[in-house]
Amino acid sequence: xxxxxxxxxxxxxxxxxxxxxxxxxxxxxxxxxxxxxxxxxxxxxxxxxxxxxxxxxxxxxxxxxxxxxxxxxxxxxxxxxxxxxxxxxxxxxxxxxxxxxxxxxxxxxxxxxxxxxxxxxxxxxxxxxxxxxxxxxxxxxxxxxxxxxxxxxxxxxxxxxxxxxxxxxxxxxxxxxxxxxxxxxxxxxxxxxxxxxxxxxxxxxxxxxxxxxxxxxxxx
Amino acid sequence: xxxxxxxxxxxxxxxxxxxxxxxxxxxxxxxxxxxxxxxxxxxxxxxxxxxxxxxxxxxxxxxxxxxxxxxxxxxxxxxxxxxxxxxxxxxxxxxxxxxxxxxxxxxxxxxxxxxxxxxxxxxxxxxxxxxxxxxxxxxxxxxxxxxxxxxxxxxxxxxxxxxxxxxxxxxxxxxxxxxxxxxxxxxxxxxxxxxxxxxxxxxxxxxxxxxxxxxxxxxxxxxxxxxxxxxxxxxxxxxxxxxxxxxxxxxxxxxxxxxxxxxxxxxxxxxxxxxxxxxxxxxxxxxxxxxxxxxxxxxxxxxxxxxxxxxxxxxxxxxxxxxx
Numbered sequence: 001x002x003x004x005x006x007x008x009x010x011x012x013x014x015x016x017x018x019x020x021x022x023x024x025x026x027x028x029x030x031x032x033x034x035x036x037x038x039x040x041x042x043x044x045x046x047x048x049x050x051x052x053x054x055x056x057x058x059x060x061x062x063x064x065x066x067x068x069x070x071x072x073x074x075x076x077x078x079x080x081x082x083x084x085x086x087x088x089x090x091x092x093x094x095x096x097x098x099x100x101x102x103x104x105x106x107x108x109x110x111x112x113x114x115x116x117x118x119x120x121x122x123x124x125x126x127x128x129x130x131x132x133x134x135x136x137x138x139x140x141x142x143x144x145x146x147x148x149x150x151x152x153x154x155x156x157x158x159x160x161x162x163x164x165x166x167x168x169x170x171x172x173x174x175x176x177x178x179x180x181x182x183x184x185x186x187x188x189x190x191x192x193x194x195x196x197x198x199x200x201x202x203x204x205x206x207x208x209x210x211x212x213x214x215x216x217x218x219x220x
Numbered sequence: 221x222x223x224x225x226x227x228x229x230x231x232x233x234x235x236x237x238x239x240x241x242x243x244x245x246x247x248x249x250x251x252x253x254x255x256x257x258x259x260x261x262x263x264x265x266x267x268x269x270x271x272x273x274x275x276x277x278x279x280x281x282x283x284x285x286x287x288x289x290x291x292x293x294x295x296x297x298x299x300x301x302x303x304x305x306x307x308x309x310x311x312x313x314x315x316x317x318x319x320x321x322x323x324x325x326x327x328x329x330x331x332x333x334x335x336x337x338x339x340x341x342x343x344x345x346x347x348x349x350x351x352x353x354x355x356x357x358x359x360x361x362x363x364x365x366x367x368x369x370x371x372x373x374x375x376x377x378x379x380x381x382x383x384x385x386x387x388x389x390x391x392x393x394x395x396x397x398x399x400x401x402x403x404x405x406x407x408x409x410x411x412x413x414x415x416x417x418x419x420x421x422x423x424x425x426x427x428x429x430x431x432x433x434x435x436x437x438x439x440x441x442x443x444x445x446x447x448x449x450x451x452x453x454x455x456x457x458x459x460x461x462x463x464x465x466x467x468x469x470x471x472x473x474x475x476x477x478x479x480x481x482x483x484x485x486x487x488x489x490x491x492x493x494x495x496x497x498x499x500x501x502x503x504x505x506x507x508x509x510x511x512x513x514x515x516x517x518x519x520x521x522x523x524x525x526x527x528x529x530x531x532x533x534x535x536x537x538x539x540x541x542x543x544x
Contacts, residue, residue, distance in 0.1 A: 019371075023367075023371070026370075043356075043360040044363060044367050048368030064364035067365070068323050068328065068365075068368040083351055083361070087323035087324070087325075089325055101354070102350075106321075106322035107322075125320060125322065144320075
């Protein structure tokens with residue numbers, strides 16, 4: 001463990017189990033935590049963290065990152081596994097490359113962003129978070145979603161919004177198929193505003209909102 | 221009606237004595253474990269309530285919780301059901317999560333134990349949690365929930381009795397602290413007895429951590445609890461022993477105050493449901509203590525399979541105990 005400056009603590013994941021690493025993150029008192037040598041075997045990264053602190057994984061991570069997370073700003077410089085952001089309540093999780101299935105599943109708040117591709121069932125049963133996928137999303141994006149906003153920057157796979165009961169999915173680009181009971185709506189001023197704000201939060205500058213379509217349950 | 225536990229008897233033995241010739245003190249308490257460590261307050265008895273809800277209990281909920289808190293008997297409950305109770309009335313709480321529901325921070329943070337239910341309510345059948353679909357998914361999920369709870373909240377899975385060995389191994393290898401084995405229906409069957417034996421056998425393979433077994437099965441009476449503990453359970457759910465008391469019609473306000481025309485109902489005849497529930501727990505305690513005493517055991521931990529004998533070959537094979 002070393003301090004780059006007075007306020008940042010650097011941890012080394014090498015040789016630590018996922019439990020040991022997570023305990024070290026939770027116990028660290030600092031203004032920022034950076035973790036080097038994370039890998040796909042590192043599961044549960046920063047899960048259960050509930051304080052306002054930036055935490056940076058300087059590599060890829062495995063499944064269940066930031067599960068039940070609150071308040072913290074988690075940054076993953078590589079890829080992320082499945083179920084990242086599971087039941088996240090607030091704070092932010094940003095993955096700089098791509099993520100596996102069930103990204104942002106059950107999330108109730110906060111910002112969950114992936115700057116590459118999201119695999120299947122991103123936003124599964126989420127109920128209040130904001131999810132941003134810069135590139136493509138796989139099949140059944142927004143499966144069972146009941147609230148919150150999802151933005152997909154470059155197209156989605158099959159069955160967009162499967163079993164969706166609320167919330168909005170904004171998509172730019174082609175959608176392979178839209179689930180039954182979900183349809184596209186004309187973008188209104190409120191949609192444009194919401195989309196712009198989310199793009200800004202995700203760090204996307206100059207995002208052109210006119211190219212997006214809004215998808216919601218047909219009866220909403 | 222014959223009961224499967226009638227085929228087992230606890231073998232009488234003398235109680236150990238202290239150096240001064242007095243019988244050793246008895247302890248009926250058990251502790252739940254998290255990652256192999258005993259955590260939290262000890263349970264007053266190896267029993268808990270799993271399916272008794274605020275909805276079913278109605279106005280008696282606060283009094284029931286106060287009684288359970290005093291007796292140190294936990295119950296499964298959502299955290300919202302504990303709101304508006306004063307501190308002295310809050311019993312130990314086992315929280316839980318069903319398949320395809322979110323985990324809730326306040327449910328896990330304030331729980332004394334946390335159960336991941338392997339039951340798909342939409343399909344009305346048992347199923348692994350969806351998180352198990354990825355390789356090592358169940359184990360990583362259980363460990364992530366444990367980490368999110370700070371490491372001191374025991375994490376368990378609920379499974380039905382009668383699962384094949386492969387599924388029991390999957391459950392054990394997920395490194396859960398406890399398994400809740402449940403059996404629906406009116407009567408205990410060999411499925412539960414075999415499940416307990418199989419879980420105990422599998423946890424002895426390699427360097428697996430011991431797993432506590434919580435049984436939620438049909439019970440006819442308090443006398444069966446000691447046999448289930450001896451067979452390998454750690455905690456037995458006793459909802460079915462008190463459910464009839466909670467479900468019986470309660471006196472209406474009119475009859476309670478004697479206002480029903482033509483019928484005077486003295487207030488002294490009005491029975492408190494909670495008083496009867498307390499009597500049941502007293503009976504459980506007395507019966508359990510007597511059975512331990514009779515088979516020469518002073519603590520729940522010492523009530524093991526070696527104290528049991530089977531009265532039939534089939535029972536002996538089923539439970540892997542000696543024939544009487």
